[in-house]
Amino acid sequence: xxYGMVIDLARCTGCHACAMACKxxxxxxxxxxxxxxxxxxxxxxxxxxxxxxxxxxxxxENAPCAQVCPTGATYKGEDGVVxxxxxxxxxxxxxxxxxxxxxxxxxxxxEPGFPExxxxxxxxVMYQGHQVGVVExxxxxxxxxxNGEEPACVRTCPAYARHFGDLDDPSSEVxxxxxxxxxxxLLPEQGTNPSVYYMAKSRSVRK
Amino acid sequence: xxxxxxxxxLIAWYLFLAGTGAGAYLxxxxxxxxxxxxxxxxxxxxxxxxxxxxxxxxxxxxDLGVPTRFLMAxxxxxxxxxxxxxxxxSCFIVLSGVHWILTVTKKGSEKLLRGLSIAAGVxxxxxxxxxxxxxxxxxxxxxxxxxxLPVLFLFSALSTGIGAVFVAVGVMRRVRPAAPAKxxxxxxxxxxxxxxxxxxVPAAPTRSAAVPRTAEQSAVVAQEVxxxxxxxxxxxxxxxxPIVVAxxxxxxxxxxxMGSSHxxxxxSVDFLLAGGFALPFWLGIVLVGLVVPAVLEIVSLxxxxxxxxxxRVLDAGVITGLCLLVGGVMLRFAVVAAGLNIAVLM
Numbered sequence: 001x002x003y004g005m006v007i008d009l010a011r012c013t014g015c016h017a018c019a020m021a022c023k024x025x026x027x028x029x030x031x032x033x034x035x036x037x038x039x040x041x042x043x044x045x046x047x048x049x050x051x052x053x054x055x056x057x058x059x060x061e062n063a064p065c066a067q068v069c070p071t072g073a074t075y076k077g078e079d080g081v082v083x084x085x086x087x088x089x090x091x092x093x094x095x096x097x098x099x100x101x102x103x104x105x106x107x108x109x110x111e112p113g114f115p116e117x118x119x120x121x122x123x124x125v126m127y128q129g130h131q132v133g134v135v136e137x138x139x140x141x142x143x144x145x146x147n148g149e150e151p152a153c154v155r156t157c158p159a160y161a162r163h164f165g166d167l168d169d170p171s172s173e174v175x176x177x178x179x180x181x182x183x184x185x186l187l188p189e190q191g192t193n194p195s196v197y198y199m200a201k202s203r204s205v206r207k
Numbered sequence: 208x209x210x211x212x213x214x215x216x217l218i219a220w221y222l223f224l225a226g227t228g229a230g231a232y233l234x235x236x237x238x239x240x241x242x243x244x245x246x247x248x249x250x251x252x253x254x255x256x257x258x259x260x261x262x263x264x265x266x267x268x269x270d271l272g273v274p275t276r277f278l279m280a281x282x283x284x285x286x287x288x289x290x291x292x293x294x295x296x297s298c299f300i301v302l303s304g305v306h307w308i309l310t311v312t313k314k315g316s317e318k319l320l321r322g323l324s325i326a327a328g329v330x331x332x333x334x335x336x337x338x339x340x341x342x343x344x345x346x347x348x349x350x351x352x353x354x355x356l357p358v359l360f361l362f363s364a365l366s367t368g369i370g371a372v373f374v375a376v377g378v379m380r381r382v383r384p385a386a387p388a389k390x391x392x393x394x395x396x397x398x399x400x401x402x403x404x405x406x407x408v409p410a411a412p413t414r415s416a417a418v419p420r421t422a423e424q425s426a427v428v429a430q431e432v433x434x435x436x437x438x439x440x441x442x443x444x445x446x447x448x449p450i451v452v453a454x455x456x457x458x459x460x461x462x463x464x465m466g467s468s469h470x471x472x473x474x475s476v477d478f479l480l481a482g483g484f485a486l487p488f489w490l491g492i493v494l495v496g497l498v499v500p501a502v503l504e505i506v507s508l509x510x511x512x513x514x515x516x517x518x519r520v521l522d523a524g525v526i527t528g529l530c531l532l533v534g535g536v537m538l539r540f541a542v543v544a545a546g547l548n549i550a551v552l553m
Contacts, residue, residue, distance in 0.1 A: 038553060055553060064347060070289035071279040090279050091272015094289050097213040100347035102550035106213075106272060133272025186553055190346060 002061075002080035003140050004195035005154070006177045007054055011161035014039065014052035022056075025141060027126020030113050032105040034138040036155050045132075054162070057082060057103040057138035058151070058186065058194030065095035065104060065137075080167075080195055081140050089134035095164055102178035104137045117175035134151045140164070168196060212546040217270040219539040222338045223367070224263030225296065226360055227535060229331040230368015232256025232303050236324035236331070238439070247439040252368070253310050256327075257303040259371070260296060260334060288337070288344045290414045295333040302327035335364035348546045349468070350475035355461045356542070362454040367535035370500075373528030376440050377521040418509035440524040441511060444504040447531070451501045458492070458538075471552065475545040484544060487537050496534010504526045 014037055022035035033119060036055040042051050061081045066074045073088035074095055096104045097193070110127050112119045119127070130136070141151035149155065154162040165172035170179075174197075183197035214411045235252020238245040268274050281297075284290045306323045309315035315323075339357030466476035490501050507523050 017305045053553065066343075068289065068345070070285055070287045070293065072283045072285050073277075073279075088279055089273065090276045090278075091279075092270075092289065093213050093272070094287070094341075095550070098345050100346055100549045102548065105477065131273070135272070136246065187549060190549070 001078060001146075001166055002168045002195060003059065004080070004165065004174050004178075004197065005056075005081065005151075006163040006174045006183055006197045006199060008161045008163070008177075010052070010197045010199065011159045012037075012052050012054060013159050013161075014050065015158065017158055018054055018153035018162065021152040022138070025144065027129065028105075028136065029107060029110040029127065029130055032130075032136060033103065034103075034136065053172065053198075054153075055101060055103070055186075056196065057140075058101050058192065058196045060139075060192035061195050064098040064100065064190075064192060066144050068094045068098040069149075070094065070203050081142070082137075083139045084135060084137060086131045086134045086136075089131075091133040092133065093135060100187050100192065104135050106135050107132055111173075114195060139190065161181035209418050212544055213544070213548075214543050215270070216404075216540070217266045219543045220359070220536070221263040221267040221270070222341075222543070223536050223539040224259050224266065225338050226335050226364030226539075227367040227371055228259030228261075228263065229299065229334040230255050230364040230366065231259060231355050231371045232299075232331045232368070232515075233328055233335075233365065234368050234372045234443070236306075236328040239320065239324050245439050245442060247376065247433070247442070248319050248372060249434040250310060250374045251379070253261070253303070253306050255371050255375060256331065256368075257300055257307045260303075261300055264296065264300070288341050292334075292337045292341055295330055299327060299330035299334050302330060335361045339362070342542065342546070345546075347549050349470040349472035349549060350465055350545050350547060351542070353461065353465065353472075355457055355464070359454065359457045359461060359538075362450055362457060363535050363538055366447055366450045366500075366531050369443050369450070370528040370531030370535065371523040373440065373443050373447075374532070376436065377525035377528070380436070380518075380521050414435070437520050441507070443524065444507050444527065445457055447527075448501060448504045448508070451497050451504070451531075455493075455497050455501075456498075471547050471549050475547045478547070479541055479545050484541055488527060488541055491537035492541060495530050496537060500527045500534070502531045503530070 015036050019033060019036045022032070024201055026034060028034060035054070038053040038055055040051050040053070041048055053062065057094055059080060061080070063074070063076055066076050067081060070092060071088045071090055073085045073090075075085070076082050091106065096106055107130060107196075110130055110132055112123055114120075134188050141149070141153075144151060144155075150164045154164045163174050163177055165174040167175050167178065169175055177199065178197050181199045183199050185194045185197055209452040231252050232255070233252070235249045235254075238248035238252060268277055269275060277530030278419055280290065280293045284294065297324065302323060306320065309320065309323070336357050342348070342351040343353060343356040462476050462480060467473070478484055492553070503523055504527060507520060507527075511520075
């Protein structure tokens with residue numbers, strides 16, 4: 001069992017709905033982004049365009065964060081998902097330094113999204129699940145998966161650019177996408193073997 | 208902290224204090240094996256070691272997101288270098304702490320103290336190297352991820368440790384300038400009193416007041432001159448000079464190798480040599496931290512005419528020591544601040 005994700009960059013429109021769905025799902029405090037969309041410019045004027053790259057925790061097979069954690073708070077589960085036990089996290093931030101994907105978020109403080117209005121009812125409920133001083137990150141929507149749902153970013157993506165499933169199961173959609181298209185991983189030279197793959201070409205271009 | 212680094216000033220201070228404490232202890236521990244001549248280095252070194260490292264650990268504790276959970280790092284030791292460091296530093300603090308207590312209370316046989324020196328000395332080297340390894344094992348930060356970093360931190364730890372002892376030896380002379388001042392000891396505190404026994408050196412022989420007026424006073428002063436203190440300070444400079452030169456070589460080797468790499472490490476080097484950290488780097492680390500101490504030590508070596516010129520040697524030692532310490536702090540700040548993560552390439 002190795003949960004993984006395939007992101008089709010040819011379909012991504014850079015709408016950031018994945019990032020917002022993630023924040024809504026987990027009620028992460030301001031400044032904490034488990035899922036986000038990087039934007040960069042490419043080309044030379046006047047032939048320029050913006051490139052969107054949605055990123056999240058890569059759930060690496062050789063997870064540097066888990067290897068450097070001094071307390072065992074960060075661990076890799078049987079399902080291939082890298083998760084954090086907040087109650088064990090001392091907030092040393094070694095994992096944050098060690099993560100090559102900038103996927104880890106240190107919760108410096110928990111404050112309302114609009115401080116002048118105080119905590120709204122949603123924040124009051126959702127912030128119960130967060131702790132100040134620990135490091136958080138994507139867990140492929142552990143709670144949603146327990147209810148048989150796909151991760152929030154996958155469910156939300158209006159362009160159907162994200163696919164989720166078991167990479168170890170050759171019949172799964174993600175495994176087939178990885179096999180059939182030139183799906184690649186980010187920073188492969190780091191030797192982390194991420195479980196998140198990217199498809200640069202459109203699905204119409206088969207290998 | 209400039210650039211992009213997960214860790215901030217508290218970690219830089221922690222790395223510095225852990226290295227300096229370990230270095231100072233090593234000076235004291237090694238001097239303990241070198242006979243009566245270098246006895247004056249033993250107490251400053253041993254008394255500085257454990258407290259400096261302990262203060263560093265307190266800073267580290269305050270840098271944690273949840274300081275109250277620090278025991279977690281002891282409960283389930285992991286393979287993480289941080290877990291290894293927790294064990295190494297704990298062993299160092301316990302062993303050198305026992306040595307500290309035995310030194311203050313003037314207890315413990317020579318055999319016990321020597322055994323402690325060896326055991327705690329091993330962990331002192333471990334502590335100094337660990338502060339470099341902690342960063343060097345982070346593959347995602349190319350500038351840290353290099354074998355020269357622990358070497359640089361070890362040299363810097365030895366050098367700043369020597370610097371701390373330099374300052375202690377020189378300052379103790381000022382705290383208790385002329386000799387028969389036993390009555391003042393109570394006021395200056397227990398630690399000072401302990402240090403004082405080996406620090407009886409008269410004030411600088413200036414032309415005015417300090418010059419003894421009668422033969423009787425002269426005899427008293429001569430009796431109180433401890434040439435061993437001066438010889439010890441001189442020896443510190445002799446030992447530190449090659450370390451400082453080696454540190455310069457390692458530092459610039461690091462900069463050349465990382466600077467010519469096709470990786471984000473080159474950005475880190477650029478940040479240090481020509482970017483936002485250029486002034487502290489060239490002025491603080493290279494000039495004040497390495498070049499000035501080396502020049503002072505060379506001059507002091509060239510003009511050494513024996514231990515009777517004690518005051519000047521000790522004064523130069525204080526300046527040298529302060530420079531070494533400033534350079535050491537700046538070096539830790541530089542390395543921490545330049546820790547650019549490879550994630551910028553995503």
